[in-house]
Amino acid sequence: TLEYSSLPSADLDGISGNIFVPGSDNNDNTLDEPVSTTLMRDLRAVGSKFYHVLIPRDGSLLLQDWDLWGPLLLCTLLAILLQGHGGDSDNDGGPQFAQVFVIIWVGAAVVTINSKLLDGKLSFFQSICVLGYCVLPLAVAAVVVKITALVGLKKGLVAIIVDFIIVALAFVWSMFAAVCFLKPTNNPGKKIISTYPVGLFYFVIAWLVVSQP
Numbered sequence: 001t002l003e004y005s006s007l008p009s010a011d012l013d014g015i016s017g018n019i020f021v022p023g024s025d026n027n028d029n030t031l032d033e034p035v036s037t038t039l040m041r042d043l044r045a046v047g048s049k050f051y052h053v054l055i056p057r058d059g060s061l062l063l064q065d066w067d068l069w070g071p072l073l074l075c076t077l078l079a080i081l082l083q084g085h086g087g088d089s090d091n092d093g094g095p096q097f098a099q100v101f102v103i104i105w106v107g108a109a110v111v112t113i114n115s116k117l118l119d120g121k122l123s124f125f126q127s128i129c130v131l132g133y134c135v136l137p138l139a140v141a142a143v144v145v146k147i148t149a150l151v152g153l154k155k156g157l158v159a160i161i162v163d164f165i166i167v168a169l170a171f172v173w174s175m176f177a178a179v180c181f182l183k184p185t186n187n188p189g190k191k192i193i194s195t196y197p198v199g200l201f202y203f204v205i206a207w208l209v210v211s212q213p
Contacts, residue, residue: 042067046069050133050136053133053134053136053137056180056181057180068128070129070133070136071108071135072132074133074136075105075135076101077142078135078142078208080097081139081142081146081212082142083097095208100208103204104135104205107201107204107205108131110201111131111197112124112131114197115182115186115197118187118193118194120185120186130178130181130182131178133177134178135174135205137170137174137177138174138205141169141170145209148162163210167206168206171202171203171206174202175199175202182195
């Protein structure tokens with residue numbers, strides 16, 4: 001029989017990760033705590049990560065304690081804001097809810113796989129977490145663009161230019177935050193080719209935002 005001790009030890013560093021949240025409690029004994037306490041702790045963790053995206057800093061200390069709650073919330077918000085009118089109108093030019101969901105999640109997965117193929121140091125879900133949280137500026141831009149449409153300021157050349165500037169700034173913001181977090185984990189000799197798919201990912205989302213009906 002094959003002894004367990006004779007098996008080669010696996011390097012588990014690449015399959016687990018954390019986005020560091022200052023002040024978070026890493027105590028694993030949470031089975032007996034109230035549900036409200038668990039929810040509040042998770043909400044504080046998500047809010048702290050949103051804060052780090054809004055004010056990007058050196059990402060080497062932030063790549064811990066990953067989760068997908070923030071990306072899921074942002075993806076759902078974008079899917080709701082960007083979906084077409086539906087009904088009998090098939091020519092409104094807007095994507096459907098499921099299409100936005102697929103574009104964001106599949107796009108993030110493709111960017112992550114590309115990073116792993118280029119010897120990136122992040123785990124798969126850790127990279128998905130970072131890319132998803134950095135969608136926040138574009139989600140904020142989508143909210144602003146939708147509000148301008150609801151109050152009747154959408155039409156006209158000036159409104160289009162304003163929307164374009166807002167979305168362009170959000171795109172740069174998302175890119176800057178993502179690069180801050182991912183730069184320390186990329187292969188030093190392949191940083192440009194690793195960064196290009198990230199920019200393309202956020203550009204597609206930005207285009208969906210600025211072209212929403």
